[in-house]
Amino acid sequence: MADKVRVGVVGCGKISGAYLGMAKNFPIVEIAACADINCEAAKQKAAEFGIARACSVEELIADPNIDVILNLTVPKAHVPIAMAALNAGKHTYAEKPLGINREEAVPMMELAAKKNLLIGCAPDTFMGAGIQTARKLIEDGAIGRPVAFTAFMLCPGHESWHPSPEFYYEVGGGPMFDMGPYYLTALLNLLGPVKRLTSSATIAIPERTITSKEKYGKKIQVETPDHIVGTMDFENGCTGVIATSFATCFSPFDWKNPITIFGTEGTLKVPDPNQFDGPVYIQTIGDSEYREVPHTFVKGYGRSVGLADMAYAIKYGRPMRASGQQAMAVLDLMQGFLESSDSGKAFTPTVPYEKPKPMPADLPFGTLDQ
Ligand SMILES: NC(=O)c1ccc[n+]([C@@H]2O[C@H](COP(=O)([O-])OP(=O)(O)OC[C@H]3O[C@@H](n4cnc5c(N)ncnc54)[C@H](O)[C@@H]3O)[C@@H](O)[C@H]2O)c1
Known part of the structure; x- marks a missing residue:
């Protein structure tokens, strides 16, 4: 080659x-x-x-x-x-x-x-310095044993800015299939495999009007849930809630750190999983407030x-x-959220998951390990 x-x-x-x-x-x-x-x-x-x-x-x-x-x-x-x-x-x-x-x-x-x-x-945002630093902190035991998490992605949808936003409301779209990959991939890298999940999913706003320039005024019929709230139990014992929505406005959650992992000895604010190098904050027993943790991986990707x-x-x-196997585990979970809502029962993942190797921290920008 x-x-x-x-x-x-x-x-x-x-x-x-x-x-x-x-x-x-x-x-x-x-x-x-x-x-x-x-x-x-x-x-x-x-x-x-x-x-x-x-x-x-x-x-x-x-x-x-x-x-x-x-x-x-x-x-x-x-x-x-x-x-x-x-x-x-x-x-x-x-x-x-x-x-x-x-x-x-x-x-x-x-x-x-x-x-x-x-x-x-x-x-591949999970390969950035933000999520890699958060993963290392959890694996090093900085917050003790992770017991809970919250993950929020609540916005009005993409019809105000994307030139062709129709696909966001077709099957294979919606906030879970569009933004869920960032959140679920980050959570899997932080916490490992999922044991089970539950969900409630709705089509909250069934018709949308495009307000971006190219297709201004065109209507979209929403084919897939635009608001999905779920719980997730990880094999490591951590349980938490995830909310993804294209049906909310003026959401006050912290966009810079939309995932929080709560441990027995501290709490970690995880940066936006749709970005590479967001800030990581931690507060552990004895700290009077959250402090920023310097990134320990290559930045700028x-x-x-x-x-x-x-x-x-x-x-x-x-x-x-960023393997197909990891994305397959994520797809299984995303579909599982819709199936759990339809059936009213908990969903057990059907695709096994293993964390990929962490990123190398010591190689020059643009080169990776062999
Ligand atoms: N726009 C964003 O901010 C963004 C961010 C991250 C990921 N994504 C993802 O990237 C993908 C593309 O999103 P986008 O925003 O660039 O969409 P887009 O509509 O701007 O671009 C998609 C392009 O693919 C072409 N295309 C569609 N079907 C095709 C086919 N069968 N064969 C060949 N070309 C085809 C279209 O002509 C278009 O040029 C989506 O999966 C989306 O979830 C988008």
Whole structure:
């Protein structure tokens, strides 16, 4: 294999710029080509980020020079594009969620295993200094034994700012499938596997009006719960509540530290899991107030560090951190919240989970462990 892992991007919409800008910091990654069902979008991103080739999705997936398909399309296209990539012998890394349900995602995971190809999936924010520092504090026993948590993501929805917000209200959207991946991935990395969960989910605001510029005034019918409140019991004994909502305004919770982990000897304020380097605060017995804990991991990463980590995994045959297996465990939980609400019963996870290795703390920016 060449020194660089060659990546082809499918989906050149709103989030693609974050990946294309940050990917330049990782010498192991080469963004070789990009595609979109909207050819103009692909051409525009190629010009903006100096990508050598813009082509059709079919041409990109068939290109023998591409090792990894980076799938930045909308949720319902994640699995179909991943299946096409795997069938063409390519590894794939997708934006979250891994898929819109486990029924479509399981055959994809099985195909990847059969073909000995890797699946990666966002979020990679848990690889940032914020969540890594919080994880280390918990594992070092800084708050004693974790006994409880709260996690809040309460907002009005995305129709006021996203140019094409329809997908946020389709099956595979809603606050749990859109924002849940950040919160659940962070909680899994902090607390380990989940034992059971319960939930109440509703469609609180069934019709939305787009107020962003491009589609101003267009109505959206909401197909999936826009307000989900759940409880989670972790195998380590910690229990807590998670609330995700696209049906609330003026929410006063602490956006900088929306997750709190309560331990027998202290409490940890965990930074926004949708960001990389947010501040970590702790108060332990004897402290008169919360104090900020300096980050103990590399700062400055952004979306595409998970892709770079996958490139190292491909090159050196080691496990990857933002893995399909982790995203599959998250998808199982997200779907479990909807199923628990429908059935009125607790949900027991069906996908095993093991924490990935912590991030290396001592390597230069842009390089990861081999
Ligand atoms: N916008 C954000 O702030 C943000 C942040 C984090 C993650 N995400 C995730 O990133 C993904 C994309 O979100 P976005 O905001 O960039 O959406 P977007 O609508 O702006 O862009 C999606 C792009 O994918 C293309 N596309 C759709 N279906 C396709 C298909 N079948 N084949 C090829 N191209 C296709 C569209 O033409 C569009 O250009 C979603 O899964 C979303 O959850 C978005």
